[in-house]
Amino acid sequence: MKTLVFLEHHEGAVQKGALGVLAKAASVGDAHGVVIGSGVRDVVAAAGTTVWVADDARLEAPLPQPRVDVIAKLVRDEGYDTVLFAQSVLAADVAAGLAVRLGAGLNWGLVDFDGTKGSAPQLQDTVVVDVGWTSPVRIGVFRAGSLDATALSGSTELRDATVELEEFSTLAEMVEQAHAEQQGPSIEDADVIVAGGRGLGEPANFALCEELAKALGGAVAATRAVVDAGWYPYAAQVGQTGKTVAPKLYVAVGISGAIQHKVGMQGSGVIVAINKDANAPIFEFADLGVVGDLHAIVPKLTELVRARRGS
Amino acid sequence: MKIAVCVKAVPDAAGGRRIDPATKRLDRSGELTLSEFDAYAVEEALMLGEGGEVVVVSMGPERALDALRKALAMGADRAVLVAGDELAGSDLLGTAAALAGVLERESPDLVLFGQQSADGGGACLWAAVAEHLQRPAISQVSELTVSGDSLTGKRQTEFGYDTIRAPLPAVVAVSDAINTPRYPSLKGIMGAKKKPQETATADAIAPGTEVLALNPPPSRGESVKLEDDGSAAEKIVEFLAEKRLV
Numbered sequence: 041m042k043t044l045v046f047l048e049h050h051e052g053a054v055q056k057g058a059l060g061v062l063a064k065a066a067s068v069g070d071a072h073g074v075v076i077g078s079g080v081r082d083v084v085a086a087a088g089t090t091v092w093v094a095d096d097a098r099l100e101a102p103l104p105q106p107r108v109d110v111i112a113k114l115v116r117d118e119g120y121d122t123v124l125f126a127q128s129v130l131a132a133d134v135a136a137g138l139a140v141r142l143g144a145g146l147n148w149g150l151v152d153f154d155g156t157k158g159s160a161p162q163l164q165d166t167v168v169v170d171v172g173w174t175s176p177v178r179i180g181v182f183r184a185g186s187l188d189a190t191a192l193s194g195s196t197e198l199r200d201a202t203v204e205l206e207e208f209s210t211l212a213e214m215v216e217q218a219h220a221e222q223q224g225p226s227i228e229d230a231d232v233i234v235a236g237g238r239g240l241g242e243p244a245n246f247a248l249c250e251e252l253a254k255a256l257g258g259a260v261a262a263t264r265a266v267v268d269a270g271w272y273p274y275a276a277q278v279g280q281t282g283k284t285v286a287p288k289l290y291v292a293v294g295i296s297g298a299i300q301h302k303v304g305m306q307g308s309g310v311i312v313a314i315n316k317d318a319n320a321p322i323f324e325f326a327d328l329g330v331v332g333d334l335h336a337i338v339p340k341l342t343e344l345v346r347a348r349r350g351s
Numbered sequence: 352m353k354i355a356v357c358v359k360a361v362p363d364a365a366g367g368r369r370i371d372p373a374t375k376r377l378d379r380s381g382e383l384t385l386s387e388f389d390a391y392a393v394e395e396a397l398m399l400g401e402g403g404e405v406v407v408v409s410m411g412p413e414r415a416l417d418a419l420r421k422a423l424a425m426g427a428d429r430a431v432l433v434a435g436d437e438l439a440g441s442d443l444l445g446t447a448a449a450l451a452g453v454l455e456r457e458s459p460d461l462v463l464f465g466q467q468s469a470d471g472g473g474a475c476l477w478a479a480v481a482e483h484l485q486r487p488a489i490s491q492v493s494e495l496t497v498s499g500d501s502l503t504g505k506r507q508t509e510f511g512y513d514t515i516r517a518p519l520p521a522v523v524a525v526s527d528a529i530n531t532p533r534y535p536s537l538k539g540i541m542g543a544k545k546k547p548q549e550t551a552t553a554d555a556i557a558p559g560t561e562v563l564a565l566n567p568p569p570s571r572g573e574s575v576k577l578e579d580d581g582s583a584a585e586k587i588v589e590f591l592a593e594k595r596l597v
Contacts, residue, residue, distance in 0.1 A: 050510055102508075103515070104478060105488065129491050129508045136475035139443055140482040145559020146443050148473035157563055163368050163377075163470075168566040175559035181473065212487035212517040215503065219511040232596070256597070268528055274511060280467070280474075281491060281507050281526060289596045310594055312587060323576050328590045332579025340584035348588060348597050 041069035041155055043122040044114060046107075047091065048131055049075060049083045056228060057126030057284075060187030062089070065124055068155035071192075074114060074201065076107050081198065088192025094201040101214030104133035109205045112141045117202075121177055124153070127184045127284065135181050144177035151186040151307075165306055165325075184284035186307060227276060232258025232289045235278060235305070236266060239294020239315055239334060243271035248338045249293055255345040261285065263301050279304035294334050297322025314338065352403040352497070354396040355459035356427065357450055357480070358389035360411045360418035361470040368470055375562035376440065377470060383414060385421040388465030390532035395525050396463050397426045397533075399497055404428050406457055410438060410449045416548050423543035424535030430548045431457070435555070442558040443479055449553035450476075451483030461502070464524040466491060477524040487517035490524040 043065040047054045054075070065071035066089065073091040075084045078100035084091040094110045111123060111134065123138060125131040132148070139146040150171075152159040158171045158180055227233055234253040236246050246260065253260045262272035264279050278285055279301040290308035295301060297313070297320055305311070306325060313326035314334045323329040330337060360383040362368050371378040396405045407422040409415060410433040419430040433449045441449065454462055462484070467474035474490075481488030492504035503516045504523055535543070577586065591597040 102513075105481075108482065129506075132473060132475040133478040133488065133490055136443065136447075136473070136478035137482040137488075139559070140447055140479045143444065143559065145561075146473065146475075147560050148475070161568060163370065165568050167370055168568050169370070169375075169562055170564040170566065172561045172563045173559060174557070174561050178559075206485070208485040208487065212489060212515055212521075214513060215516050216514040217511065218514075264528075274507065283509055289591070289594075310591075310596060312590070314583075314587075318578075323574075325571065325574075326576075327571060327574055328587065329574070329576040330579055330583045330587065331576065332583050337579060337583045337587075341587055344584055344588045345591075345597055348592070 041122055042120050043069055043071045043124060044111065044120040045071055045073045046111065046123070046125045046131060046134060047073040047075045047084060047087070048126065048128055049077060049080060052083055054083055055126060055128070056189045057128070057182070057184045057187070059189035061124050061126045061182050062087070063190040063192060064153055064187050066192055068153065074111060076110050084198065085196065087196050088194045090197045090199060092201040093198050094203050096203040098205060098210065099203065101217070102130050103212055103214060104130055104137060105209035105212065106205050107134045108137035108141055109209050110201055110203060111138055113204060114201055115142060115177060123177065123179050125181045127181050132181060135179050139179050142177045143175060144179045145173040145175040146179040146181070147171040147173065148181040150180050150182045153180060183307070186286070227259045227261045227278065227283060227285050230259035231287050232256045233261045233285060233287045234258055234291045234293060235261035235263065235295060236272070236293050237263040237295030238265050239296070240266070245335070246272055248334070252291065252338055252342045252345070255342045255349065256289070258287070258289070263295055292322055292326065293338060295322055296320045297325070352400050352461065353406070353457070353459045354400040354403065354461045354463060355406045355408050355454055355457055356389070356392045356396045356422065356463045357476070358392070358407055358409050358419065358422060358465070359386045359468045360384065360409060360415035361386045361468060364469065370565055372565060375565060379412060383411070383418045385418045386465060386469040388467055388469060388527055389422070390425070391527050391529055392463040392465045392525050393422045393425050393427060394530045394532040395495060398530065399461070399495070406431060406459065408450060408453050408457070409433070410441070410446055413550060419548070420543045421535065423546045424539040425533055426539060429546055432548070432550050433553045434550045435552050437555040438553065440558060441556065442560045443473065443476065444559050445556040447476060447479035447483055448556045451480050452553050453551055454480065454484060460519045461497070462520070462522045464522070466524055466526045477522050481522040484522065486520050486522055488522040489515045489517060491526050492523050493526045493528040495523060495525065495529065
């Protein structure tokens with residue numbers, strides 16, 4: 041098996057999820073990486089394996105179609121039989137375009153891979169499907185947050201990838217990128233997350249989540265509904281169109297637990313939910329569900345945690 | 352402007368979605384309904400395409416036409432369904448090829464998708480279709496404007512907002528933040544049955560993936576649910592202490 045892993049990068053660093061996929065791939069066979077962008081050589085300087093570098097000004101914007109061109113050429117020229125991705129908006133689009141280009145089967149939502157078959161929870165995690173491939177080239181997309189990013193200990197060898205772009209791949213152009221600013225600890229790296237939803241009632245009540253997160257030494261996350269409503273920054277959004285997180289503890293405050301949110305946090309170690317609606321779907325997958333008034337419970341909880349941790 | 356909207360008829364969530372252990376495929380024997388995210392794409396097409404034509408394109412069993420009728424009731428002009436028993440086991444490769452075949456014949460200026468299917472897809476079919484059509488694709492678009500022979504889409508990613516421009520024809524997947532889909536009017540519902548509804552065929556493409564086994568999910572352990580009687584905060588701390596989380 042010869043695997044190529046798409047190393048998605050942002051602001052000079054490879055995404056943790058992609059490093060997790062690289063580590064998984066390396067544990068079951070030969071695994072190389074590919075980094076695609078402009079001025080990206082330093083991003084993978086310590087990858088611990090062979091990494092193809094496609095460095096070209098035309099690749100600066102994180103658009104999927106030129107990336108399909110680069111990876112398809114590498115697969116054909118270098119004989120990779122497996123291409124793996126960590127889920128993201130960009131990675132999913134690259135993987136699907138690549139699947140058609142190479143006539144390769146695409147399995148998504150993977151949480152594990154043993155070199156032959158993958159494991160993918162489906163239908164809101166009610167069933168775990170063992171999936172395989174029947175095509176010569178296999179493509180897999182891993183669910184974000186599903187793998188630990190262990191560093192590879194091999195020597196890093198950077199090789200230049202030839203960049204030849206299809207005409208149609210360069211038709212879409214990035215006009216503007218507005219990056220959301222991040223406040224406080226990053227939710228991807230935090231062991232504890234306190235997340236707030238519409239049940240908070242108003243934006244100012246996010247202070248309740250912030251205080252509890254501070255007491256627990258964690259970060260604050262938000263649902264799409266409150267981010268769309270402008271209550272909290274996009275960088276904190278967990279769910280289908282936000283981030284997928286898997287902290288040791290996830291405290292959901294005033295969150296109903298709609299599927300769009302659930303897919304972003306169901307990999308968490310322990311889930312505690314506080315919601316006044318006893319029928320909220322979040323109670324179906326919370327380890328501890330409390331039906332009650334968050335405005336009464338959360339401040340008291342924060343006090344008790346502070347007292348216990350001396351924080 | 353001619354707009355094609357790719358939609359999917361999915362098993363009604365109310366009936367519970369399940370995988371048939373015999374075929375290892377999603378059980379589609381129950382009632383089918385238009386995937387809820389598709390309504391946003393249909394709405395966007397109706398707003399953008401005023402005065403033009405809106406064609407709904409889908410692949411599925413013949414019964415799926417009933418579900419597509421919701422899009423016609425909203426205001427789409429006609430529906431094309433790629434159907435056939437040999438297509439039943441299609442994965443991404445077969446589905447993308449079948450839809451692309453219809454789209455090549457229809458030759459629309461714009462192809463729209465919803466942000467995902469409601470029955471658990473990979474949220475990437477548009478990219479596969481765009482590869483077939485060799486046209487630009489933009490996903491997760493929450494604001495879409497068409498001007499002349501190009502479009503501009505604003506979208507959310509993990510890192511913020513991108514604004515992307517592409518010439519027509521193009522493929523765009525819209526997010527559910529883009530609009531509020533209209534409810535079909537009684538007149539629309541009555542008129543939907545009379546609108547052209549065509550079935551088409553496509554060559555089956557061998558899937559590149561297979562389902563090997565179905566397993567129960569790992570247990571999350573015991574779930575506890577309690578009503579706050581004034582001591583909820585204490586009980587949460589006890590629970591966290593037991594798990595060594597505080």
